[in-house]
Amino acid sequence: MECIFSLKDLDSVAAQVVAQNPNKILLFQGEMGAGKTTFIKQLCKTLGVTEPTSSPTFSLVNEYQTTTNQTIYHFDFYRINSQNEALDIGAEEYFYSGNWCFIEWADKVADLIPEGATTITITVLPEGNRLLQMSPSGI
Numbered sequence: 001m002e003c004i005f006s007l008k009d010l011d012s013v014a015a016q017v018v019a020q021n022p023n024k025i026l027l028f029q030g031e032m033g034a035g036k037t038t039f040i041k042q043l044c045k046t047l048g049v050t051e052p053t054s055s056p057t058f059s060l061v062n063e064y065q066t067t068t069n070q071t072i073y074h075f076d077f078y079r080i081n082s083q084n085e086a087l088d089i090g091a092e093e094y095f096y097s098g099n100w101c102f103i104e105w106a107d108k109v110a111d112l113i114p115e116g117a118t119t120i121t122i123t124v125l126p127e128g129n130r131l132l133q134m135s136p137s138g139i
Contacts, residue, residue, distance in 0.1 A: 027106035030122035
Protein backbone atom coordinates (compact mmCIF):
# COMPACT_ATOMS: atom_id res chain seq x y z
CA MET A 1 0.00 0.00 0.00
CA GLU A 2 1.22 3.47 -0.82
CA CYS A 3 -0.56 6.80 -0.52
CA ILE A 4 0.03 10.52 -0.18
CA PHE A 5 -1.95 12.23 2.56
CA SER A 6 -2.35 15.41 4.60
CA LEU A 7 -3.46 15.83 8.21
CA LYS A 8 -7.09 16.11 7.11
CA ASP A 9 -6.80 12.65 5.54
CA LEU A 10 -5.45 10.89 8.66
CA ASP A 11 -8.68 9.14 9.58
CA SER A 12 -9.26 7.67 6.12
CA VAL A 13 -5.62 6.59 5.69
CA ALA A 14 -5.60 4.90 9.12
CA ALA A 15 -8.81 3.08 8.16
CA GLN A 16 -7.15 1.94 4.92
CA VAL A 17 -4.17 0.57 6.85
CA VAL A 18 -6.44 -1.38 9.23
CA ALA A 19 -8.49 -2.65 6.27
CA GLN A 20 -5.30 -4.14 4.80
CA ASN A 21 -5.34 -6.52 7.79
CA PRO A 22 -1.62 -6.12 8.47
CA ASN A 23 0.36 -8.19 10.93
CA LYS A 24 -0.33 -6.79 14.41
CA ILE A 25 3.34 -5.84 14.75
CA LEU A 26 3.67 -2.50 12.94
CA LEU A 27 7.09 -0.90 12.63
CA PHE A 28 7.06 2.84 12.00
CA GLN A 29 9.95 4.42 10.15
CA GLY A 30 10.52 8.04 9.29
CA GLU A 31 12.63 10.97 10.30
CA MET A 32 11.98 12.91 13.49
CA GLY A 33 8.83 14.98 12.96
CA ALA A 34 7.54 12.88 10.05
CA GLY A 35 4.28 12.18 11.90
CA LYS A 36 4.79 8.64 13.20
CA THR A 37 3.26 9.35 16.61
CA THR A 38 0.42 11.38 15.10
CA PHE A 39 -0.40 8.51 12.74
CA ILE A 40 -0.25 5.99 15.60
CA LYS A 41 -2.70 8.13 17.59
CA GLN A 42 -5.11 7.97 14.64
CA LEU A 43 -4.63 4.20 14.30
CA CYS A 44 -5.49 3.81 17.98
CA LYS A 45 -8.65 5.89 17.48
CA THR A 46 -9.56 3.86 14.38
CA LEU A 47 -9.17 0.63 16.36
CA GLY A 48 -11.45 1.94 19.13
CA VAL A 49 -9.22 3.56 21.75
CA THR A 50 -11.21 6.33 23.44
CA GLU A 51 -8.66 7.44 26.05
CA PRO A 52 -6.01 10.06 25.26
CA THR A 53 -2.87 8.68 23.62
CA SER A 54 0.64 10.09 23.77
CA SER A 55 4.20 9.28 22.84
CA PRO A 56 5.96 6.84 25.18
CA THR A 57 9.32 8.56 24.59
CA PHE A 58 10.31 8.40 28.27
CA SER A 59 8.29 5.38 29.45
CA LEU A 60 9.25 3.34 26.33
CA VAL A 61 5.79 1.74 26.16
CA ASN A 62 2.19 2.89 26.60
CA GLU A 63 -0.74 0.51 26.82
CA TYR A 64 -4.24 1.22 25.53
CA GLN A 65 -7.53 -0.71 25.52
CA THR A 66 -10.00 -0.56 22.67
CA THR A 67 -13.76 -0.56 23.02
CA THR A 68 -13.66 -4.23 21.93
CA ASN A 69 -11.17 -5.15 24.70
CA GLN A 70 -8.17 -5.41 22.41
CA THR A 71 -4.85 -4.26 23.83
CA ILE A 72 -2.52 -1.96 21.94
CA TYR A 73 1.10 -1.41 22.94
CA HIS A 74 2.86 1.70 21.61
CA PHE A 75 6.65 1.65 21.84
CA ASP A 76 9.16 4.43 21.23
CA PHE A 77 12.73 3.16 21.33
CA TYR A 78 14.36 6.43 20.27
CA ARG A 79 16.09 6.95 23.64
CA ILE A 80 17.37 3.43 24.29
CA ASN A 81 21.09 2.73 24.06
CA SER A 82 20.95 -1.04 23.62
CA GLN A 83 18.53 -3.88 22.94
CA ASN A 84 19.09 -4.99 26.54
CA GLU A 85 17.04 -2.00 27.70
CA ALA A 86 14.13 -3.29 25.60
CA LEU A 87 14.62 -6.78 27.02
CA ASP A 88 14.58 -5.31 30.54
CA ILE A 89 11.05 -3.96 30.02
CA GLY A 90 9.90 -7.31 28.63
CA ALA A 91 9.65 -6.23 24.99
CA GLU A 92 9.67 -9.81 23.70
CA GLU A 93 6.67 -10.70 25.86
CA TYR A 94 4.79 -7.73 24.41
CA PHE A 95 5.86 -8.55 20.83
CA TYR A 96 4.72 -12.18 21.08
CA SER A 97 1.52 -11.46 23.04
CA GLY A 98 -0.74 -11.50 19.97
CA ASN A 99 -1.76 -7.90 20.68
CA TRP A 100 -1.25 -4.86 18.49
CA CYS A 101 2.29 -3.46 18.84
CA PHE A 102 3.09 -0.11 17.24
CA ILE A 103 6.87 0.36 17.34
CA GLU A 104 8.73 3.58 16.62
CA TRP A 105 12.52 3.40 16.05
CA ALA A 106 12.30 -0.39 15.64
CA ASP A 107 15.74 -0.49 14.03
CA LYS A 108 17.19 -0.09 17.54
CA VAL A 109 15.66 -3.46 18.54
CA ALA A 110 15.84 -5.17 15.13
CA ASP A 111 17.00 -8.52 16.54
CA LEU A 112 13.91 -8.70 18.79
CA ILE A 113 11.25 -8.04 16.14
CA PRO A 114 9.15 -11.10 15.24
CA GLU A 115 9.20 -12.30 11.64
CA GLY A 116 6.29 -11.15 9.54
CA ALA A 117 6.06 -7.65 10.98
CA THR A 118 4.69 -4.89 8.77
CA THR A 119 6.71 -1.74 8.12
CA ILE A 120 5.05 1.63 7.67
CA THR A 121 7.38 4.33 6.38
CA ILE A 122 6.25 7.94 6.53
CA THR A 123 8.16 10.47 4.43
CA VAL A 124 7.66 14.24 4.52
CA LEU A 125 7.08 15.62 1.04
CA PRO A 126 8.19 19.13 -0.03
CA GLU A 127 4.65 20.60 0.05
CA GLY A 128 4.04 19.30 3.61
CA ASN A 129 2.01 16.23 2.71
CA ARG A 130 3.21 12.78 3.74
CA LEU A 131 3.95 9.66 1.74
CA LEU A 132 2.94 6.45 3.53
CA GLN A 133 4.36 3.15 2.34
CA MET A 134 3.28 -0.10 3.97
CA SER A 135 5.12 -3.34 3.27
CA PRO A 136 6.38 -6.54 4.87
CA SER A 137 9.24 -5.83 7.28
CA GLY A 138 12.59 -4.99 5.83
CA ILE A 139 14.51 -4.50 9.07
